[in-house]
Amino acid sequence: MFNSILLMGNNVFGKICFAPNKLYKNRNLLHVLMTERWQRERKREHYYRQAKKEGYRSRAAYKLKQINKKYNIIKKGDVVVDLGAAPGGWSQVAKEAVDDGFVFGVDLEEIEPVEGVEFVRGDLTKKDVVENISSIVKKADVVISDLSPNISGTYSVDHARSVYLSEAALSFAEKILKRNGSFVVKIFEGDLFKDYFEKVKNRFDYVKTYRPGATRKSSSEVYIIGKRFKGL
Numbered sequence: 070m071f072n073s074i075l076l077m078g079n080n081v082f083g084k085i086c087f088a089p090n091k092l093y094k095n096r097n098l099l100h101v102l103m104t105e106r107w108q109r110e111r112k113r114e115h116y117y118r119q120a121k122k123e124g125y126r127s128r129a130a131y132k133l134k135q136i137n138k139k140y141n142i143i144k145k146g147d148v149v150v151d152l153g154a155a156p157g158g159w160s161q162v163a164k165e166a167v168d169d170g171f172v173f174g175v176d177l178e179e180i181e182p183v184e185g186v187e188f189v190r191g192d193l194t195k196k197d198v199v200e201n202i203s204s205i206v207k208k209a210d211v212v213i214s215d216l217s218p219n220i221s222g223t224y225s226v227d228h229a230r231s232v233y234l235s236e237a238a239l240s241f242a243e244k245i246l247k248r249n250g251s252f253v254v255k256i257f258e259g260d261l262f263k264d265y266f267e268k269v270k271n272r273f274d275y276v277k278t279y280r281p282g283a284t285r286k287s288s289s290e291v292y293i294i295g296k297r298f299k300g301l
């Protein structure tokens with residue numbers, strides 16, 4: 070907190086320190102920063118409480134709802150594969166959207182059953198797991214990936230791990246998507262982002278990046294939306 074005050078003080082509010090009413094202005098600045106932080110935490114709390122109230126397994130469920138509302142990715146009757154599905158929030162939202170369609174989720178972790186959704190436990194970066202899912206699902210209309218690495222706290226490491234998982238999600242999507250199918254993938258921003266984005270652009274006619282409102286301000290994650298898969 071004090072670092073950010075100092076930083077802002079030196080850059081944007083540098084002159085304030087020399088003003089006669091310095092104390093008053095610094096208090097104002099402190100107030101603004103604390104209010105912003107309070108609002109961020111309140112928002113975080115808002116989605117957490119809403120998820121509890123509405124019976125979703127994760128606050129992340131609202132990210133997929135917001136993505137789907139904006140880009141109309143998942144439709145009734147679709148076959149959807151959810152990568153990194155635990156604890157199941159996205160699968161719940163996907164199941165609501167497909168109605169009598171089919172949702173299949175995969176995660177390293179065990180997932181409590183969700184009505185109408187099939188889950189498998191496994192590592193998506195492993196060939197046998199990909200083959201197993203492909204043999205069950207055959208072809209999908211939509212692949213959604215909220216895969217996240219364990220966070221080390223070192224930005225470059227977490228970014229590289231996230232790109233690795235996003236690469237696995239893209240190569241899985243290439244195998245299983247029907248022509249004109251859709252893809253949603255989470256990735257942490259960083260210097261490898263641009264190359265990855267270009268790869269998605271090569272495979273889909275329509276590609277956008279989006280940060281849903283339910284994403285924490287402090288997060289470096291962004292979602293890439295790909296529509297109209299060109300096929301291999």
Ligand SMILES: C[S@@+](CC[C@H](N)C(=O)[O-])C[C@H]1O[C@@H](n2cnc3c(N)ncnc32)[C@H](O)[C@@H]1O
Pocket residue numbers: 126127129130152153154155156157158159160175176177178191192193194215216217218219234
């Ligand atoms: C942010 S959580 C997903 C939350 C989920 N979308 C929801 O709404 O409930 C990310 C998940 O990715 C999973 N994951 C990470 N690496 C994986 C891998 N190699 N294969 C399968 N799942 C993986 C983690 O176990 C974790 O449950």
